[in-house]
Amino acid sequence: MAGACVPISQRLLLCAGFVRPGALVCDVGCDHGYLAIYLAMNGAKSVLAMDIAAAPLEKARANIARFGLSGGIGTRLADGLAGVRAEECDTVIIAGMGGDCIAGILARCPWAADGRHRFILQPQTSGNDLRRWLGQQSWTIEDEQLCEDAGRLYTALVAVPGGGRPLRPGEQFLSPALRASHSPLLGRYVERLRRAMEAAVEGLRRSTKPEDPLRLQYYQEALAEINNWKEWEQ
Ligand SMILES: C[S@@+](CC[C@H](N)C(=O)[O-])C[C@H]1O[C@@H](n2cnc3c(N)ncnc32)[C@H](O)[C@@H]1O
Structure with missing residues (x-):
């Protein structure tokens, strides 16, 4: 199966597009593991696929094995970023969850604001809650882009700690970065x-x-x- 096409959605491809070559990636809430598999096959230096629930993690492990990547992608059962050391990754992806849930995962992580990580975040709902939280914590939304996937429109953003400011209500729904995206x-x-x-x-x-x-x-x-x-x- 190695080299075969990974069945990855446009929404997850949008997230993957933000990952820099050679990144050390941690995918929180990996579910089926296809994003982790795609990244391992497309330039990431290391990939850690994590989920809070055993069933999706088993599914991810089975898919990773089908693609012959069991030796290359670590898997871990964990709530958010608990159990990941800061030096194990430089890029965190949290996709397909509610914005409030994503903000909670960031808030509970002791090293999230150490300035050595990029966060690729794709809120499925309540994106305004996530952007409000990022602004309140002075994080910067460096980039935000749109994609269309099965008739629905999704946004994904890149956030880093520091340099930001509290966002006005309108900006919490439509970030300055998305407004500047020319999408x-x-x-x-x-x-x-x-x-x-x-x-x-x-x-x-x-x-x-x-x-x-x-x-x-x-x-x-x-x-x-x-x-x-x-x-x-x-
Ligand atoms: C809707 S799926 C999204 C899967 C994939 N990231 C995507 O965007 O297609 C959400 C996944 O996140 C996992 N999840 C939910 N809360 C989590 C948490 N606090 N920590 C880790 N995983 C979590 C769920 O078990 C589920 O597999």
């Missing part, structure tokens, strides 16, 4: 984002939960900012 998908992405945010505003207006007026204000501010940005218009 041909940006206009469609912003349209979908606006519709989702308008629906959220409508729902929050009708809500009687005590915490929702603050959330309503947050969404309204974010939407007003985004409506003022025009980069993606021709």
